[in-house]
Amino acid sequence: MTGVRPVVHHLGRAGDIAGGMTQVLNGYLEWPFPRVDVAVITSRGDPHDIRAGVRRAASAAGRVLQLPRSGTVVVAHLSERGSFLREGSLLRAAAARGVATVAHLHGSSFASFAEARPRLVRWALSAADRVVSLSEESSRVAARFVPADRISLIPNAIPSGAPATKERLVVFGGVVTHRKGIDVLQAAWDAARQPGWELVVAGPPVDGHLIRPDLRQARFLGAVSHAELMALLDRSAIAVLPSREEAMPMFILEAMARRNCVIATRVGGIAAVLGGGEGIVLPPGEVEPLAAALGNVMTDGAARGRYADAAASAFADRFSAETVFPMLEELWLTALEDANTRRAVPRRSQVALD
DSSP, X not given: OTTOXXXXXXXXXXXXXXXXXXXXXXXXXXXXXSSOEEEEEEOXXXXXXXXXXXXXXXXXXXXXHTSOSTTEEEEXXXXXXXXXXXXXXXXXXXXXXXXXXXXXXXOTTHHHHHHHOHHHHHHHHTTOSEEEESSHHHHHXXXXXXXXXXXXXXXXXXOOOOOOOOEEEEEEESOOSTTTTHHHHHHHHHHHOOTTOXXXXXXXXXXXXXXXXXXXXXXXEESOOHHHHHXXXXXXXXXXXXXXXXXXXXXXXXXXXXXXXXXXXXXXXXHHHHTTTTSEEEOTTOHHHHHHHHHHHHHOHHHHHHHHHHHHHXXXXXXXXXXXXXXXXXXXXXXXXXXHHHHHSOOHHHHSOO
């Protein structure tokens, strides 16, 4: 490997496409990693186009099977359901050839999925030299399937934002679904809205029947580009995400980077990010606490400013690309060292399903 930069190939998709995992990969591609190069092998597409998805997966498999063993790392980004089978298969193919492998866990429902499909989770994770999780819960669950010393909790990260002059906007960003708490948000907004403030909901209306078109002082934009959502967060004063399930949503970090006062729920890794005063953390599924929090920060500019300042400071110290990406780069290189050892002494769990 002397004089040759390792290449870290990520399984997933990149581009201006909605979805937290896609934005994670976009961030990697844009970042000047000093010791590795980064590439994306597109392994997924439109989930509603099954034939195109099969062709995409087959093409990805062909690329994985042609990768050189030396100086190569394959990272599978896994949420739940299909990705454990699709990207998990590619991860196992890479491991079987002696390529360094990393499983990067994202899914908001990973714990419940692992409970329901333990053999599939073990089958996928056992092929990884290293596992990255986004929360303590995910780390504990993953430790049921692989040794704990192979698991690293590394938060999502993004490049820093460039906040603009703040306006009286409350922004929700994400898929508009029951899981994301859109029903709770609308009820809370009805009770808490203040003169001059507007709620902006940006995201594809998957559970469109839950949208209330008569909701006052509110706009539903539908699907927007990532750049448009970031421009909204640059201008907004408050970001809200009342999800019932999450891992570690990129929207939270993006809002912190852009000096928003963030209101979210105590699910996944959110409390670990906002629970020290960096934001307001509430129980999921409850209207009254959310209405009270919204009303308080809309009417109390000093409190809103304190939360926004704390969020921006925490982002810079703990969640910025400058802080997190070197940790990931070190882990990828460690996986490469692990693979060199594994090729000398194959790990039985790589080739046999427990």
